[in-house]
Amino acid sequence: xxxxxxxxxxxxxFCNVNGSGSASANNLFAKAVFRLGVPVSPKNIFPSNIQGxxxxxxxxVNEEGFLGRRGGIDITVAVNRQTLFGDYQDVLPxxxxxxxxxxxLPENFRRDDISEIGIPLTTLCNEAFSNPKLRxxxxxxxxxxxxxxxxxIDLSILTGSIQKQFKKKPKLAEPNIKxxxxxxxxxxxxxxxxxKISVRKSDKLTNEIMMDGNSAFALGAVYAGATVTxxxxxxxxxxxxxxxxxxTNTYRIEEDTGKKKVAIIQAEDELAAIGIVIGGSxxxxxxxxxxxGPGISLMxxxxxxxxxxxxxxxxxxxxxTGPSTGMPTRTQQSDLLACAYASHGDTKNILLFPCDPRExxxxxxxxxxxxxxxxxPVIVMSDLDLGMxxxxxxxxxxxxxxxxxxxxxxxADDLENLKExxxxxxxxxxxxxxxxxxxxxxxxxxxxxTRGTSHNQYAAYTEESSEYEANMKRLLVKWQTARTLMPxxxxxxxxxxYTIGLIFYGTSTHAAYESISRFSRxxxxxxxxxxxxxxxxxxxxxxxxxxxxxxxxxxxxxxQLRTLLINExxxxxxxxxxxxxxxxxxxxxxxxxxxxHGSNLTTIPESLQKxxxxxxxx
Amino acid sequence: MSHAHPNFRHPxxxxxxxxxxxxxxxxxxxxLCAGCGHDSTTNxxxxxxxxxxxxxxxxxxxxxxxxxxxxxxxFLSRSHGFNSVHGRMPSIATGANMANRDLLYIGISGDGDxxxxxxxxFAHALRRNLNLNYICMNNGxxxxxxGQDSATADRGSASKKGIPNPYESIDLCELAIELGASYxxxxxxxxxxxxxxxxxxxMAHNGLAFIDVISPCVTxxxxxxxxxxxxxxxxxxxxxxTFDFVPxxxxxxxxxxxxxxxxxxxxxxxxxxxxxxxxxxxxTSRQKAVNNLEKEKEKGRFLTGLLYVNxxxxxxxxxxxxxxxxxxxxxxxxxxxxxxxxxxxxSALR
Ligand SMILES: Cc1ncc(C[n+]2csc(CCOP(=O)(O)OP(=O)(O)O)c2C)c(N)n1
Ligand code: SF4
Ligand SMILES: [Mg+2]
Numbered sequence: 019x020x021x022x023x024x025x026x027x028x029x030x031x032f033c034n035v036n037g038s039g040s041a042s043a044n045n046l047f048a049k050a051v052f053r054l055g056v057p058v059s060p061k062n063i064f065p066s067n068i069q070g071x072x073x074x075x076x077x078x079v080n081e082e083g084f085l086g087r088r089g090g091i092d093i094t095v096a097v098n099r100q101t102l103f104g105d106y107q108d109v110l111p112x113x114x115x116x117x118x119x120x121x122x123l124p125e126n127f128r129r130d131d132i133s134e135i136g137i138p139l140t141t142l143c144n145e146a147f148s149n150p151k152l153r154x155x156x157x158x159x160x161x162x163x164x165x166x167x168x169x170x171i172d173l174s175i176l177t178g179s180i181q182k183q184f185k186k187k188p189k190l191a192e193p194n195i196k197x198x199x200x201x202x203x204x205x206x207x208x209x210x211x212x213x214k215i216s217v218r219k220s221d222k223l224t225n226e227i228m229m230d231g232n233s234a235f236a237l238g239a240v241y242a243g244a245t246v247t248x249x250x251x252x253x254x255x256x257x258x259x260x261x262x263x264x265x266t267n268t269y270r271i272e273e274d275t276g277k278k279k280v281a282i283i284q285a286e287d288e289l290a291a292i293g294i295v296i297g298g299s300x301x302x303x304x305x306x307x308x309x310x311g312p313g314i315s316l317m318x319x320x321x322x323x324x325x326x327x328x329x330x331x332x333x334x335x336x337x338x339t340g341p342s343t344g345m346p347t348r349t350q351q352s353d354l355l356a357c358a359y360a361s362h363g364d365t366k367n368i369l370l371f372p373c374d375p376r377e378x379x380x381x382x383x384x385x386x387x388x389x390x391x392x393x394x395p396v397i398v399m400s401d402l403d404l405g406m407x408x409x410x411x412x413x414x415x416x417x418x419x420x421x422x423x424x425x426x427x428x429x430a431d432d433l434e435n436l437k438e439x440x441x442x443x444x445x446x447x448x449x450x451x452x453x454x455x456x457x458x459x460x461x462x463x464x465x466x467x468t469r470g471t472s473h474n475q476y477a478a479y480t481e482e483s484s485e486y487e488a489n490m491k492r493l494l495v496k497w498q499t500a501r502t503l504m505p506x507x508x509x510x511x512x513x514x515x516y517t518i519g520l521i522f523y524g525t526s527t528h529a530a531y532e533s534i535s536r537f538s539r540x541x542x543x544x545x546x547x548x549x550x551x552x553x554x555x556x557x558x559x560x561x562x563x564x565x566x567x568x569x570x571x572x573x574x575x576x577x578q579l580r581t582l583l584i585n586e587x588x589x590x591x592x593x594x595x596x597x598x599x600x601x602x603x604x605x606x607x608x609x610x611x612x613x614x615h616g617s618n619l620t621t622i623p624e625s626l627q628k629x630x631x632x633x634x635x636x
Numbered sequence: 637m638s639h640a641h642p643n644f645r646h647p648x649x650x651x652x653x654x655x656x657x658x659x660x661x662x663x664x665x666x667x668l669c670a671g672c673g674h675d676s677t678t679n680x681x682x683x684x685x686x687x688x689x690x691x692x693x694x695x696x697x698x699x700x701x702x703x704x705x706x707x708x709x710x711f712l713s714r715s716h717g718f719n720s721v722h723g724r725m726p727s728i729a730t731g732a733n734m735a736n737r738d739l740l741y742i743g744i745s746g747d748g749d750x751x752x753x754x755x756x757x758f759a760h761a762l763r764r765n766l767n768l769n770y771i772c773m774n775n776g777x778x779x780x781x782x783g784q785d786s787a788t789a790d791r792g793s794a795s796k797k798g799i800p801n802p803y804e805s806i807d808l809c810e811l812a813i814e815l816g817a818s819y820x821x822x823x824x825x826x827x828x829x830x831x832x833x834x835x836x837x838x839m840a841h842n843g844l845a846f847i848d849v850i851s852p853c854v855t856x857x858x859x860x861x862x863x864x865x866x867x868x869x870x871x872x873x874x875x876x877x878t879f880d881f882v883p884x885x886x887x888x889x890x891x892x893x894x895x896x897x898x899x900x901x902x903x904x905x906x907x908x909x910x911x912x913x914x915x916x917x918x919x920t921s922r923q924k925a926v927n928n929l930e931k932e933k934e935k936g937r938f939l940t941g942l943l944y945v946n947x948x949x950x951x952x953x954x955x956x957x958x959x960x961x962x963x964x965x966x967x968x969x970x971x972x973x974x975x976x977x978x979x980x981x982x983s984a985l986r
Binding site: 053226227228229237240241242243245246248269270272275276277278279280281282283285286287289290291292293294295296297298299300301302303305319320323413414415416417418420421422455456457458459460461462465466467468469470471479 | 691692693694696698708709713714715716717718719720721724726727728729730731732733734735736738739756757759760764952953956957958959960961963964966967968970971972973974975976977978981982985986
């Protein structure tokens with residue numbers, strides 16, 4: 019048998035039962051690799067269920083820093099009897115299958131192209147620990163000890179992590195460390211020189227952090243000064259509010275009174291959640307909500323109100339697999355059209371596309387500035403993969419002394435000193451953005467009536483067609499202004515001939531860059547455009563115009579970004595080919611590479627095509 | 637179109653203690669049908685604000701959609717107003733109130749807006765005891781969409797279309813008491829003498845005050861066969877009590893015989909005096925309040941007046957322990973942990 023033999027480059031999959039406490043053990047493993055300076059990307063693949071169903075935790079370790087899903091499993095840790103056979107089959111030839119040998123493997127498990135590593139996890143655990151509740155958790159820790167030996171991870175890294183984790187309860191650290199040692203020594207005694215895959219300390223990661231996107235967004239909201247939140251629980255967005263609450267409990271407590279400088283309201287549904295955001299923003303606070311696809315559908319009417327009455331609102335959509343309830347615990351990028359055009363009538367909303375935790379923090383914070391500057395809803399398009407999985411990311415940054423851009427709000431003094439007649443919807447600056455006022459500011463000036471019905475420049479009800487039209491057209495002027503304020507796309511030109519261009523966004527980014535780098539290794543340079551915002555800037559259109567062959571990579575069925583590009587930039591549809599992943603799992607580089615190979619590349623010179631065909635072996 | 641009132645001022649218009657005339661509390665001229673009950677309710681709101689010396693710009697008016705929800709344009713033109721979408725006034729009001737707890741919030745809704753499309757938001761604003769004066773202008777029909785029966789239309793009542801309503805009606809006051817509103821009253825737009833003090837009591841109340849105001853729709857539901865017509869309501873009204881509202885700092889001059897009145901001290905120190913109460917009608921008991929309503933209903937009568945009050949309850953801000961400062965006044969210094977702390981957070985994530 020040809021064992022897989024690699025350093026710092028493999029995929030390991032943990033096969034667990036959900037609700038069995040495996041998450042913290044699996045996390046311990048990923049964190050250990052991270053602390054050794056090696057790029058690592060763990061992904062939870064879990065069911066919509068609380069207890070008893072299969073769940074997988076797939077960790078990719080990659081020295082080169084490719085953090086997308088790779089596909090293929092080199093090492094499996096199989097502790098779920100329900101899925102044992104499938105998990106066994108999934109191991110790549112030459113790979114390793116670690117299982118609980120307290121019960122022997124059934125007869126039909128007959129592969130001679132993988133290494134089976136049987137560890138009597140249950141027996142070892144029951145012999146060492148008596149507390150039945152702890153047993154279940156510690157059994158998971160034992161397999162981390164097993165991996166520590168097999169992959170040459172210094173045990174002290176793991177024990178250090180555990181000590182850190184239980185800093186406040188050192189008594190709990192003890193059995194955990196003991197469990198690690200049990201796994202380590204059993205494997206040392208029974209499986210020396212078995213595993214040819216190892217983790218070695220690297221200097222690849224120096225300054226990076228490891229964090230989930232939802233926590234990063236929540237922290238961004240704290241930094242941006244969000245004070246009002248209405249929300250309704252829905253996976254995968256709930257942990258944003260949980261993290262927000264946690265951070266505000268630390269950073270938003272009034273010293274003298276212990277009272278909170280935030281109002282978090284668990285609403286009765288998503289209509290109320292966005293209503294709370296709109297009411298709060300209208301009244302001069304920074305407000306946001308977090309939801310997923312079904313919530314977006316419910317919020318649509320109120321989003322239109324915010325668009326038309328010009329009220330700031332920040333909303334994060336942590337997308338999951340639709341339509342309807344779909345696969346609620348799987349990832350997708352399939353709410354672009356629903357969000358971009360959420361609500362009836364001519365409504366368009368601003369979208370931001372973060373690709374990692376650092377951007378969740380930064381674009382999350384920027385969303386508040388943009389919403390107030392533009393007086394309109396801003397939707398941050400995250401997804402389950404980004405929101406709920408830990409990602410290695412550049413650290414979050416906050417420029418010290420950064421001021422909030424509260425946009426065009428007239429203060430009491432401004433109102434007092436007004437020379438001209440003020441109109442809530444009067445475009446005095448010509449940028450489509452008008453001046454607003456906040457209730458209670460001035461005794462006699464600045465009061466107006468906000469409405470979702472047609473209004474004139476002075477906020478009075480109107481059914482005068484010309485006034486209605488003028489207002490709708492001014493909103494388009496504002497939309498043009500928005501284009502100039504959006505975070506710019508990330509463009510990388512590697513091929514000065516502009517032959518092939520890839521367009522992608524959000525969590526398709528990592529896999530796309532990996533695919534590009536494989537093509538580059540094989541001699542084919544590909545340019546890329548990472549979209550970070552809607553409306554699209556001129557650079558986006560220019561990039562499209564420059565290139566002969568264009569692919570748009572997305573994680574949805576209908577090519578929603580492609581549709582937006584065609585629709586908003588008047589691009590010839592024939593120019594944009596889609597690469598679409600819709601299996602509910604994060605997109606893999608191999609998927610993109612294969613798709614480019616399999617596509618109709620007739621417009622590329624013969625020589626290039628050949629290089630293509632030889633590229634990308636994964 | 638809304639029109640401004642002519643801008644001349646009668647030289648001798650009386651001013652209230654805050655220095656405002658009644659005109660300062662008015663709004664644009666109403667575009668509702670002549671005789672619409674909602675307009676009388678609007679007038680009562682103007683009167684209550686005038687008498688209570690509220691500063692107009694410290695009031696926020698929020699509504700849903702309907703003829704009733706248009707009325708915030710017709711009172712307090714110096715206040716910010718927000719005519720939102722159908723049935724969602726409570727959530728907009730919740731957000732606004734969370735942003736600034738220092739203003740006086742008046743939420744206007746209709747029976748369609750509240751008892752059907754907005755039932756969920758109605759229930760939950762009550763449950764959280766939001767500091768809001770929730771006024772439902774109840775005409776038993778959908779005025780703006782031309783007179784369909786609403787969920788508060790009584791069984792057997794027939795509007796202009798002449799078809800008796802076959803369904804049970806929802807009593808919003810009973811629901812409000814059960815759902816946690818801390819001040820519940822029913823008024824009649826045709827009885828301003830009762831309605832104004834009810835509104836004043838509501839405004840002095842700290843928490844959710846729900847007032848169901850029977851406001852007949854003259855165009856679609858003022859028929860002989862309707863139980864929400866002016867005529868029918870006048871014939872069948874029953875009052876719990878007469879009612880004195882004594883604002884804080886005002887001396888109590890009237891003498892009340894023992895056993896004939898109940899005194900309720902409001903959060904701000906104002907006092908409500910109820911006359912002619914018998915002890916079985918203790919208004920601070922939820923159970924008795926609901927019983928009172930049911931008893932009168934059995935007799936085919938509407939019970940109006942103050943139905944229930946619990947002045948000592950905590951409102952939403954108290955329940956979530958939020959700061960006493962309006963959240964919308966906090967700045968970077970108050971809210972942003974700063975870059976040094978971010979460095980520390982980053983380190984902990986390594
Ligand atoms: C989502 C939505 N559905 C339906 C309507 C149409 N609509 C406007 S007002 C109204 C009913 C209003 O009834 P009510 O709240 O009792 O107010 P009234 O006009 O009787 O004062 C309806 C159904 C709407 N505006 N929005
Ligand atoms: S239709 Fe009825 S509720 Fe509407 S304004 Fe006319 S009378 Fe009033
Ligand atoms: Mg009605």
